[in-house]
Amino acid sequence: MMQQPIEPGPAEPFVSPHPYATQRALERRAKQTADGARRETLLYLDGVTKSFDGFKAINKLSLVLQKGEMRAIIGPNGAGKTTMMDIITGKTKPDSGEVFFRGDVDLTRHDEAAIASLGIGRKFQKPTVFESLDVDENLRLSLAGSRSVFSALRHKRTVEEAAKIEAILATTRLTDKRHRLAADLSHGQKQWLEIGMLLAQDPELLLVDEPVAGMTDAETAETARLLREIAETRSVVVVEHDMHFVRELGVKVTCLHEGSVLSEGTLDHVSADPRVVEVYLGR
Incomplete structure (x- = not known):
């Protein structure tokens, strides 16, 4: 009987015998895996370094924030917390490393204004509100976009804008203060107003720097509740020294040291x- 020919099996993949080619293939595969993981994140920092006059304020910093996550950042003075936020918001460009938003938006290629328009809002430690205007007017200005102050205040708000302001007033505990001048608010209420002004711009990521510094105990506790509510609809990064407040937030904590x-x-x-005890909490 005539023997049937044997069908050839699937060809083995060709692998170069040169070790450099194998190394390059492994590197490409690792990069594809990393890129895939990065695209699932909201904020992605990898190997970020920034030096000022030879001092490394940020040193190969890697940090990942998921969509809908609130994160607390702690650490001693000079740990790199402010520089990190400056890099995320485009105020400072890193010397090296990757900074991505929504998986594939390279923040190092954008300036501050562009990054703000992408949906990243930042609240500095000292509140910057319009003290000569009332709470409602401050929020209306934040909704105004590119309109001038005069035209923004004369602008007749839409039903949607009115509803948005009402929601922000409720979130920031300022409904009964809406017609009070910002100058007459307590320190804590000014902080809440500035957070409200950022919310009016619909940020997807909110960066908040030491929000409870100078607040009363009652305001501190209320701010923790406020931020937890905000984190239900957007991502939040909170830089803070008050460990009791951080505990009230009940979130993942990242401690920075030497960048x-x-x-x-x-x-x-x-x-x-x-x-952490040695460099920060034990002091």
């Missing part, structure tokens, strides 16, 4: 890290 991540996890985990 890089020293420890990360729950507050209990980070607080128990001997390195």
Whole structure:
């Protein structure tokens, strides 16, 4: 009987015997994997470095924030917290490293105004509100976009704009203060107003720098509740020194030191890290 020919099986993939080619293939595969993981994030920093006159304010910093996540950033003075926020918002350009928003938006290629329009809002430690205007007018200006102050205040708000302002007033605990001059608000209420002004611009990511500095205990507790409510609809990064307030937030904590991540996890985990105790909490 005539023997049937054997069908050839699937060809083995060709692998170059040269070790450099193998290394390059592995690097490409690793990059594809990293790019895929990055696209699932809202904020992605990898290997970010920034030096000022030879001093590394940020040193190979890597940090990932998921969509809808609130994160607390702690660390001693000079740890790089402010520089990190400057880099995210485009105020400072890194020397090296990747900074991506929504997976594929390279923030290093955009300036501050463009980054703000992409949906990243920043609140500095000291509130910057229009003290000669009342609360309602401050919020109307924040909704105005490119309109001038005069035209914004004369602008007849739409039903949608009115509803948005009402919602922001409720969120920021300022409904009964809407016609009070910003200058007459307490320090804590001014902080809430500025947060409200940022919310009026619909940021997807809100960066908040030491929001409870100078607040009363009652205002601090209320601010924790306020930020937890905000985090239900957007992502929030909070830089803070008050550990009681951080505990009230109940979120993942990242401790920075000398420009890089020293420890990360729950507050209990980070607080128990001997390195964190030595450089920060033990002081």
